[in-house]
Amino acid sequence: MTILYLLIPLSLVLLGLAVWAFFWAVSNDQFEDLESPAHRILFDDDLPAPPTRRRPDATEEPPP
């Protein structure tokens, strides 16, 4: 059972890291919008769609 004297402090360190990571996420707006990302992945950008763009500003676009 003496291994517990090592494992418990170890788990406490991990705990501290977890709390720190969560706090970091909160201050970086990760919890602001919990709805949109769930929907966003549902839309597939690779689906075939008419590729032509006839908008006048299309030509002004700088090359990527």
Next chain:
Amino acid sequence: MSAPCYHCGTPVPDGAPWRIVIDETPEPLCCPGCEAVAHAIVEGGLANYYRYRTELSPRPAADEARPQTWAAFDHPDLQAQFVHTGNGQASATLAVENITCAACAWLIEHHLNALAGITQSAVNLAEHRLRVSWDPAVLSPSRLFAELAAIGYDALPFEPDSAYRRQQREERMTVRRLIVAAVGMMQVVMFSIPLYVAGPGELDAGMDALFHWLSLALTTPVVLFSARPFFREAGRALVHRRLTMEVPVALAIGGAYLASLYAVVTRQGEVYFDSIAMFTFFLLFSRYLEARTRRRSGQSGNALAGALPAAALRLDADGGEQVVPASHLKRGDRILVKPGASVPADGVIEQGESSLDESMLTGEHLPVTRRAGERVTGASQNMENALTVRVTQAGGEATISAILDVTDRAFAARPALARLAERMAHRFVLRLLLVSLLVALAWSVIDPGRTFWVTLSVLVVTCPCALALAAPTALAAGHGQLKRRGVLITRADALEALAGITHVVFDKTGTLTRGEMRLTATVAIDDALEPPRARAIAAALEAHSEHPIATAFRPFRTPALAAERVARHPGFGLEASLEGATWRLGRASFAAGRALTPPEGPGLWLLLSEDGIPRAWFALEDFPREDALEAVDRLKTQGLCVELLSGDTVPAVERLAETLGISRWQAEATPEGKLDRLRALQAEGARVLMVGDGINDVPVLAGADVAIAMNGATDLARTRADALLLSPRLMRVSEAVEIARATRQVMRQNMAWSVAYNAVALPLAALGLVAPWLAALGMSLSSLVVVGNALRLTRRRVNP
């Protein structure tokens, strides 16, 4: 009618020429507005939007004055209020209207990201907001608004007000507290399991002490950080000599913690660390859920909402025009109000003659005619001709501010709601404390050594965990269910108030009706002109007008007919030449040159004449919403009295009341008159739900027990309402009442359960028969029952 419009779903008029080709299939469209938007979407390569969407798109607004409003957003003073610049990048948050489903977010982001100069755009679906950053050297803000409008979305700048910022800060703090409580709870429970399962003597003393000290160390941040709001609120309640649910919660957490601390230090007695951590976590979590479902959406919380409604065209002394924000106008300024624009301030017409739509202010659905020398009111809409107006009252002095004054008074006098949970809490807490005191007294006589521990176990076992969770979990579930159905509750106790209402009062224009005119009948006078052709000619005459009458003819427009030399005669009608003849459309006295009796039937009758010869009659009406009748019927079967209060004329209101089967109605009511009627109802003991949209409804909305604003409501009406409809469906009102009642039911069940549990547990604890692990188990189980019961609310099916 043929197939519905591919874009917005409204019926397409026969022979309409508007089409969009998708996958080589031509799809019908209902109007030029939908056509423009659909083409912008498809030609931008975003036709997949139609595949992804789960809701129909709203019909785009046809408002020619909007570019002027956008131009005002380029004004440096205004830009400074909502555009943030840094590193050569500009960024802003916009409140976007008309977002109906997740595909809208996809469409907006892809459309904007394809523009030169846009670096990033992200739509927040929960709050209907768009965060966008761009290169100010390439794009101006007005372009953003124009691009959003091109794909059918209206947007306004968003800048959080102080209340919104505070709410955001608090929410972040709650998440942090929740995380600490969750992590602490998991670990403390882990350390306490050996203490529960180990038999006597199985755990050596060192290990036992280690687990105790570890639990103490992990529970301390939970109590001091996570549970802090409970202590603060309990303290505040005691200062005001009230007993709220937080008092026993704080007492239980604090008492159990101090006792456990004492037990650890002196190595005698019981520890309750796991119960403390679990209890704190459950309570925080249910409160967080409830707060999240009430998060504001769209414009609410926007510090700019009041300042932005309009841009004004100010005329300089030398006749030049200058776009300025309406808030910059001063008394004596001369402004030009173009057709389609809203009047930015109160004033007197110097030049021009036009009809003005004052429905938002008065509820009257027909525009009124104003000539030079007559007064115009800010927030009314100019329909026909350009007007030059000298400003007499701007900003705080304007009529609209006077309505706000009445509103503030109504708001202050709003009936106070005795909240069910709070009342229960007060009684319950009082009894609990009395019983604990009695138990302590009794044990101090029987066995002074056990007094402290027995009293504590009474406090813990009866710990009002279930009772404290009873209301917030039910409310969270109810709010969530309503939000999914398109009703957003913005005031905390609105759901409880909604469950107890007895009367529903509706506004007419824009609430029960769509607020737009529709052609209901065409009567040809002789055989010279067939009704379809008459409609097409009338549509050609009205083609370039923003008048509500013109919108009624819009679906009948045919590209082959074009009117020339259109002359408008505000208040009478218009005249134009078409295919060699002079046509007039309007009042009979104007069109035919003499008074004629229109055919029998309801509505507003217009006469079409060819070279002075009467040809056809048209009847126009402001139509009730599709589900108005159904919604009124349902509300009645729910046992509610339905009333109609409108500022519109008697015949119009009477007819609508008759159609919908509303027996009690009042027409030509001023904002004050509406409030008086509300007061009279409330004096009779009625609890009133008001549903409205216009500025003239704002005082009543503020004074009602519960107020619901329509989705098209003015910002002013939204800020005074307790709930917003996110879609223009009136059935949502009756559903909201139904869900509110179900929520109240669940709340009562939960409270009954927790009171019953306490009634059983209390005597046992008082007799000193409850071991700490049993107390913790009982507490957790009773909480789970309460949470599970509340979750039943979320399983109700959503009707389309």
